[in-house]
Amino acid sequence: MIFVTIGSMFPFDRLIRAMDGWAEAHPEAEILAQIGAGDYVPVRMPWVRRLDQADFARTVAAARLVVAHAGMGSVITASEFGKPIVMLPRLMERGEHTTDHQIATANWLRDKPGVYVADGDAALGPRIAEALAAVPPAVPIFAAEPPPAFIARIRQCIFGQS
């Protein structure tokens, strides 16, 4: 199953519309799309408005591939379940976010194994094909545990030692 998610905040109709088009061209693909408050309602793929945390985690766990915006929640969750992710960054000029920080996110993540960045809607299909053809990543995108030195420093700070 391919899980398409727009994250927890703003709608992202460009991704949902593009994936609906992809679904039409790939009728054999099993897809679930979480579309949030978007205006565009998919006609070629099953969809839900939102999933609670537990259902979101279950869906990522069951997915073969995550297709998402370039949000940290989506990519960290994909990593936690060892899933590859195709990311389409939201653009400020399209009103998809308040800044272009998702382009920055896509840029620093693009060379990591298991991360496939689509630079524009037209690149979505090729990136998905690449991700599905690849051997699933042997290691998650991020280490399972946060860096111990950072956690230790935060803890010291909480105890008033820095």
Place this chain on the structure above:
Amino acid sequence: MAIASGGGHWVQMRRIMPAFAGLDVFYVSLDPSSAADVPGRTYYTVRDVSRRDRLGFLVLAGQLARILARERPDVVITTGSAPCLVALGLAKTFLRAKTIWIDSIANAEQLSSSGAQARRVADVWLTQWEHLARPEGPEYWGAVL
């Protein structure tokens, strides 16, 4: 008190939780279903606000004031975003709590606008990107990833 907005902010807070081991911590976020991430801990939800929503900020400030009055935290830590600025401001002003702002790792090229404003309400003001640290702040101590 550990407070974060939904989505990636909460996911980053989850990765900081090992720092709270053995401490008396409670959580505040936006999505009721996030309570499942912190079993056995008190979990509050507050409303989300965007920066121009004045009425929303008043309601949020009321919700946070009630939580702070009941729990009286010594330390307030956040991974953003805008609603958490209010929490830090109230906790610092009325409880003299120690306040810690950790700007989201999503802000790889510049601090978020909430993150920039956090300088005024954060005792400890952190970015997760070394190249964004400045001698006058924010500081870089590392990242959740």
